[in-house]
Amino acid sequence: MRVAFVGKGGSGKTTLSALFARYTARQGGPVVAVDADINQHLGMVLGVEEDGLPRPMGSHLAEIKEWLRGDNPRITSAAAMVKTTPPGRGSRLLNLDPADDPVHARFSAVTPEGPRLMVTGPFNEEDLGVACYHSKVGAVELYLNHLVDGHGEHVVVDMTAGADSFASGLFTRFDMTFLVAEPTRQGVGVYRQYREYAADYDVPIAVVGNKVQGPGDVAFLREHIGDDLLVCLEHSAAVRAMEQGRPFTLEDLEPANADALGVLLKHVDSQEKDWERFGRQTVEFHLRNARAWANRAVGEDLAAQVDPDFVFGPTRVSLQR
Numbered sequence: 655m656r657v658a659f660v661g662k663g664g665s666g667k668t669t670l671s672a673l674f675a676r677y678t679a680r681q682g683g684p685v686v687a688v689d690a691d692i693n694q695h696l697g698m699v700l701g702v703e704e705d706g707l708p709r710p711m712g713s714h715l716a717e718i719k720e721w722l723r724g725d726n727p728r729i730t731s732a733a734a735m736v737k738t739t740p741p742g743r744g745s746r747l748l749n750l751d752p753a754d755d756p757v758h759a760r761f762s763a764v765t766p767e768g769p770r771l772m773v774t775g776p777f778n779e780e781d782l783g784v785a786c787y788h789s790k791v792g793a794v795e796l797y798l799n800h801l802v803d804g805h806g807e808h809v810v811v812d813m814t815a816g817a818d819s820f821a822s823g824l825f826t827r828f829d830m831t832f833l834v835a836e837p838t839r840q841g842v843g844v845y846r847q848y849r850e851y852a853a854d855y856d857v858p859i860a861v862v863g864n865k866v867q868g869p870g871d872v873a874f875l876r877e878h879i880g881d882d883l884l885v886c887l888e889h890s891a892a893v894r895a896m897e898q899g900r901p902f903t904l905e906d907l908e909p910a911n912a913d914a915l916g917v918l919l920k921h922v923d924s925q926e927k928d929w930e931r932f933g934r935q936t937v938e939f940h941l942r943n944a945r946a947w948a949n950r951a952v953g954e955d956l957a958a959q960v961d962p963d964f965v966f967g968p969t970r971v972s973l974q975r
């Protein structure tokens with residue numbers, strides 16, 4: 655399953671992405687945590703030192719593309735397969751086994767409590783123009799387009815704050831998006847904004863209250879968010895101590911907060927994966943590529959004369975578990 659954490663700047667997206675990834679890894683099954691936030695702190699909260707960070711995907715887009723475009727689709731995972739026969743050059747698919755594909759092997763690092771970490775890499779001043787921001791986050795989108803996540807496998811993406819996170823197609827790529835909201839007017843304001851986008855694109859969301867300090871805060875969130883409020887995490891002394899540089903493992907987390915992470919995981923895993931939608935997105939992605947290859951190979955004029963059903967009709971995608 656693919657899970658994103660979004661929300662207002664400073665609401666706790668990075669902290670909750672890291673805690674959720676650690677908690678999920680502890681239950682078994684592979685977990686990849688992806689830092690797609692302009693403020694690249696996910697590695698730190700996962701306990702990775704600066705020199706242990708993986709190679710940044712955002713500045714190696716060409717290398718990732720090159721590998722994904724490989725000529726012979728080679729799908730080796732027995733657990734999760736999509737078979738597709740796009741005409742022209744092949745298009746490789748990824749699974750979460752780093753032994754199986756160079757993208758995970760080259761662009762992820764193991765973190766102390768189990769999740770593998772992938773990062774877009776730091777955003778410089780000149781990156782923050784819209785085009786550059788998207789070219790870095792585009793590496794993550796490309797990765798998710800090619801990834802087939804199997805049963806019991808999780809990808810957790812720490813998204814950037816505010817509207818930038820809905821400005822690329824990336825936000826439509828998740829089975830569940832958790833919107834992190836502090837019990838403040840601004841926090842619930844971002845929820846209202848995101849709810850509109852999510853409804854337009856049929857994106858499943860649930861709200862996670864964060865840093866709540868008592869029943870009044872929970873009541874405030876419930877009043878403004880209603881049934882979309884899934885669970886709340888309390889303001890955490892353990893998280894604060896971690897921020898101050900103390901060693902931290904999940905055992906240090908307050909039991910109520912650990913229980914809340916359990917609620918999140920249960921919610922994710924209870925979502926029947928929308929295979930039809932996932933399959934449709936995968937087919938559309940490969941057809942788009944196939945059209946681009948056809949245009950390049952024979953020229954747009956000639957390619958436009960061909961009945962797409964004739965060319966693409968035989969493409970069959972079967973999703974097997």
Ligand SMILES: Nc1ncnc2c1ncn2[C@@H]1O[C@H](COP(=O)(O)OP(=O)(O)OP(=O)(O)O)[C@@H](O)[C@H]1O
Nearest residue numbers: 663664665666667668669693815865888889890893
């Ligand atoms: N439940 C919590 N209890 C205590 N402190 C918290 C909690 N959640 C987050 N924090 C603290 O709030 C601050 C902001 O958290 P975090 O960096 O995770 O937010 P963010 O939404 O990812 O921010 P940004 O938009 O800058 O990426 C951090 O100092 C973090 O330690």
